Amino acid sequence: MTKSARRADPAGARPEDAWLVEVARTAGVDAGGVPVELLGDYLRLLTDAAVTGRRPRRGELDAVGALGRHAAEQGVSAGRVVRLYLSAARRFWRELPHLDRSTDSETVRAAADAVLHVVDTAVATLAEGYVVARRELVRREETLRRELVDDLLRGDSDLGGLVERAEPFGLDLARVHQVALAAPSRRLPDTDAAISALERVIFDRLGDRDVLVATKEGLLVVIAPADALPVDRSTGDGGSVRNLGRMMHAELDRLARGRPWQVAVGRPHPGLYGIARSYEEAREALATARRLHTDSPVIDTHDLLIYRVLLRDQPAMVDLVRAVLTPLSRARGGAGPLLGTLSEYFASGEVATEAARRLHVSVRTVTYRLDRIRTLSGYDPTDPRDRFTLHAAVLGARALDWPRQPLPT
Template sequence: MSDYSGLPGLSESAPNSADEAWLTAIAQAAAGDAQAPLELLVEYLTLLADAAISGRGPREHELAIVRELGRRAAEQGIPAGRVVDLYLSAAWRMWRDLPDVVPYRDRDTVRASAQAVLRAVGEAIAVLVDSYQVATKQLIRQEESLRRELVDDLLRGDADVSRMVERAEPFGLDLGRSHQVVLAAPADGLPDSDTTAGMLERFILDQFGDREVLVATKEGLLVMLLPATAPTRAPRTTIKDVGELVHDALIRQRPGRTWRVASGRAYPGSYGIARSYEEAREALMLAERLQLDTPVVAARDMLVYRVLIRDQAAIVDLIQAVLGPLTQARGGAEPLLQTLEAYFATGEVATEAARRLNMSVRTVTYRLDKVKSLTGHDPGDPAQRFTLHIAVLGARLLEWPVRDLPTGADAHA
């Protein structure tokens, strides 16, 4: 007899006619063929041998062991197909050799034995696969929970850096390297059941490889943590800004939905990730307030607007002094502000501004003249244009005139 320590309990429960060495050889051959651990056959060969010899069905404690083996296979990351292949391989090997071990007396006995074995195989594999799937779903939920917690702590800038490094390692993140955060905001919100995050992660992994990448959702946004390197699997001639790559993928996979994508700058370390996230989030906010037409914004391109909004008291004074008189116009300040925005955005070309606003050139020039008469600042004068433009940008950042301008301590916050 050979040592059957790899399949504990088999020699005690196997029928006398099912030689231990024979079952050991079957288990080893099946495990080698399927490239799966021998231990996953514990109890399975016993119930098959008993089914072939006595015709009995699997007992509950045997199926319970198989159920536990399915869970163990999932936790070890063994593919489900390989585990099923292991069980089928063991079954046909045992059935092939069975006549040499058990002398069947007649055809009816063989038929009954075959039916019993097939039933046993079916029950065992059904239990195995069901347990494997349940365990896999549990593992996925656990990983998603750990991923969300890690992303939240990284974006918040958790102070326990050593612990953060340890938690990030299983996800392939080297926090000593530089990373950047990219945010994607759908115009219509992101439902909890939306599958866009999974789609986007597959795309990003294809572009950047399977390391240094995390994709998650947070507060209705898609959050992407990426290495500060160019995509390794894109042709050098077609490399785009990462924000453009993400936006293109979203439009391609979710046609009909409007997205705005913002990217922070890359920084090293765990605190760098939090800084990049804050930049990307601020870029999204600024782009929305400024009503920018571009769907992709980068933090580096929004620095001038950050300067404006940081000195809020000065911007409030500028808006009140320069644009305050526009409230005296019939219809209020908003139509004149829209005209100034379009005029500056089109390079001070009245015909282009009229096309953008879907109105006549005459209306545009009339409104520009109205601005000049009310404020004393001529939009066509280069010396005065800059002051007007900065005031308009500040008004949009503070959402004036829809909202009242901050006063007192609020203006200095």
């Protein structure tokens, strides 16, 4: 019998040792159907130890470590593969033929010590190989996930290739998805805790299909199906934007690092290019919120659509602010108080009493400032014909951070 022929046996046993084959088979059953090929030459090592006291060589232990890596690559759990080895050792010792005929306690004790040494070193080496392989698999999966997310957010990759790459992650690109971005207050030294927290809550609510959580340029990225989110009948979009953002922020706010977090969610769009479009909306929303000095924890892209329109033609917006609002700089105290009054006046539905309450001033002060605005600018905040121009100019000034910053030339 050649060495290669002996290794072909799933239990690593010699053909004349049929009982070892049965030991391997029953150990595999005990471990929940783990392939007995993962035992390799383990039973032969136990036999040599029991009969001659020989300890495993380095090369033999390396082969056991390779079997641990192979088990991880096959998706066998660590607990099951360790149970396979322990069950095989227990059944091996119980069925060991020459011990049944031995009456020498020293012989039995020496055999037990040698066998336990093999079990100890083999299982430790097996577990070490398993851990190394799992670590490599996680790193490889993380790299593939990050590359997939980058290509999905860029939106210019090969569609067929992306569909094939997305399938192992459970992502159906035919569904309607939306992208959420979470920005920490400062760069995190380690994002693993934040990713784990998000995965825990999102997978619990939405399941692990059609959801990807990753990082990109210092931001946490979540790609989620819009139709899997809970419905909020108070919002026109079914609440998917606000609900996803609130869910993410509530979980991230529990973390010790990164607070205060700010979350922006793009609108739902269908198909592959819809993911890239939703991402651009979320990224632009975060950038706009920073320009506006908005401290809202969850940013709804619907609320910032007007700023997207204004910012796309910045020269026209600068002209509007300069023509309509810069005359307010001649007021005592500058344009700031008058501009703040206008902003709250429009935000309160043009109700002077509500604007006064928000500003913590009297109603008389609000009406006086509105009169000053009409006198200095020539536009009347209470006149429907001037209201739109003034409101657009106020929004433009906020986007340009005027008067805190000078207008671009």
